[in-house]
Amino acid sequence: MEIWDAFNKSADAFSPNILRVSFMPSLPVLVLNSGSSSIKFSAYEAGNCERRKLHEGAVDGIGTDLGTFWIKDAEGKKLIDQSPALPNRAVAFKLVADALHSGQFPPPAAIGHRMVSGGPTVKENQLITPALIDEMESYTAFAPLHTPIAVYIMRQALLLFPGVPNFVCLDTYFHRTMPEEAWHMPIPEEYTAIGVRRYGYHGLSYESIVHQLAEQTPQRLIVAHLGNGASITAIRNGKCVDTSMGLTPTGGIISGTRTGDIDPGVLLFVLRRIAAETPNTADAADKLEAFASKKAGLLGVSGVTNDMRGLREAIAQGDPRARMAVTLFTRTVAKWIGSFMAVLGGLDMLVFTGGIGENDIASRAEICAGLGPLGIVLDPTRNNVRGEALISAESSFVAVRVIPPAEDLMIVNHVVRLLQK
Numbered sequence: 001m002e003i004w005d006a007f008n009k010s011a012d013a014f015s016p017n018i019l020r021v022s023f024m025p026s027l028p029v030l031v032l033n034s035g036s037s038s039i040k041f042s043a044y045e046a047g048n049c050e051r052r053k054l055h056e057g058a059v060d061g062i063g064t065d066l067g068t069f070w071i072k073d074a075e076g077k078k079l080i081d082q083s084p085a086l087p088n089r090a091v092a093f094k095l096v097a098d099a100l101h102s103g104q105f106p107p108p109a110a111i112g113h114r115m116v117s118g119g120p121t122v123k124e125n126q127l128i129t130p131a132l133i134d135e136m137e138s139y140t141a142f143a144p145l146h147t148p149i150a151v152y153i154m155r156q157a158l159l160l161f162p163g164v165p166n167f168v169c170l171d172t173y174f175h176r177t178m179p180e181e182a183w184h185m186p187i188p189e190e191y192t193a194i195g196v197r198r199y200g201y202h203g204l205s206y207e208s209i210v211h212q213l214a215e216q217t218p219q220r221l222i223v224a225h226l227g228n229g230a231s232i233t234a235i236r237n238g239k240c241v242d243t244s245m246g247l248t249p250t251g252g253i254i255s256g257t258r259t260g261d262i263d264p265g266v267l268l269f270v271l272r273r274i275a276a277e278t279p280n281t282a283d284a285a286d287k288l289e290a291f292a293s294k295k296a297g298l299l300g301v302s303g304v305t306n307d308m309r310g311l312r313e314a315i316a317q318g319d320p321r322a323r324m325a326v327t328l329f330t331r332t333v334a335k336w337i338g339s340f341m342a343v344l345g346g347l348d349m350l351v352f353t354g355g356i357g358e359n360d361i362a363s364r365a366e367i368c369a370g371l372g373p374l375g376i377v378l379d380p381t382r383n384n385v386r387g388e389a390l391i392s393a394e395s396s397f398v399a400v401r402v403i404p405p406a407e408d409l410m411i412v413n414h415v416v417r418l419l420q421k
């Protein structure tokens with residue numbers, strides 16, 4: 001499938017009611033996607049049906065003396081390639097804003113921000129106002145690694161691009177269709193009432209897979225987004241019915257540095273040990289969070305790295321802890337696939353996406369190795385690819401595909417729809 005064709009078509013399908021009545025000329029739309037130590041951005045010429053990449057770039061290594069800052073044009077030619085000191089996010093975002101104001105790039109007519117969580121009250125993609133930023137910031141606990149930098153970038157974008165409409169696009173939005181039995185956690189009602197529930201994340205990635213599949217979206221679809229953060233989602237007729245991440249992106253599948261779902265007794269055991277030597281409650285909470293979100297997962301088990309490429313190298317050298325970390329990961333993904341087949345009542349298609357899903361041939365093979373009795377059989381030759389492909393065997397009842405995510409294009413789609421409102 002040609003991704004641009006799919007998006008140009010899906011842009012049309014995305015908001016048919018609005019598109020029938022309002023024509024929008026092509027405008028440069030900037031997409032901002034911030035991580036804990038990086039700010040990625042891309043710009044597209046976008047109209048009713050057109051999506052054309054103009055440029056993309058990133059500042060990476062925030063908090064270090066030797067970061068990177070680059071911008072490439074649509075053909076991949078580097079227009080800026082620097083190694084600046086990036087002591088903090090203010091310096092990092094100023095580099096981006098100054099470059100975009102330099103006259104070398106068309107000024108954005110609208111900006112779309114990826115936001116992991118808007119908490120229990122900010123559920124819709126919408127125009128950003130200072131009050132909305134304050135509201136989202138008050139829910140930092142729902143995505144503590146992601147929210148602080150995202151709200152900082154939003155405030156700066158309102159200041160540095162005056163008069164340009166900014167829109168928030170939420171990773172939780174795709175999961176809004178989950179039935180209550182999927183989002184309701186088995187906890188006392190007083191906590192459910194204040195928003196403790198399953199939200200689900202990576203929603204822009206999942207939406208982008210459904211949009212790329214377009215009319216090929218089957219009735220029963222499971223998408224496994226396997227990157228440094230990993231999650232899996234059950235989709236019926238293009239809509240989310242269940243997902244693995246919970247209140248925060250720490251839940252669900254074991255990932256780079258996160259536990260995923262774990263016996264609550266483990267957290268209580270660790271908390272009691274921390275509390276014995278940490279009198280301040282807030283400090284104890286921070287230490288528990290570091291245990292579950294930053295030091296656990298593939299990194300914690302292997303003691304080597306959170307990065308799958310590094311783990312595969314360690315396994316090749318016979319490292320048993322790296323082997324155990326990856327086995328826990330692939331086994332957990334296989335278990336979630338089986339449980340979501342129970343939720344969906346069978347399966348028509350399984351899609352792998354994310355850095356590991358797209359590129360780690362061995363992980364896909366290991367995940368699917370025991371799923372033959374469930375109708376999932378890979379073709380080893382077809383699976384020997386990186387990037388988009390059909391990788392299931394002819395005999396497989398379930399089609400298995402690899403499809404790269406296209407979150408930025410999804411954000412552009414949302415921005416165009418919101419501009420037309």
Ligand code: AMP
Binds near residue numbers: 226227306308354356
């Ligand atoms: P993401 O968070 O989606 O960027 O994915 C990051 C993860 O993808 C890391 O664990 C990487 O090691 C993994 N990854 C990226 N490229 C490859 C590759 N060629 N082979 C194996 N793993 C890869």
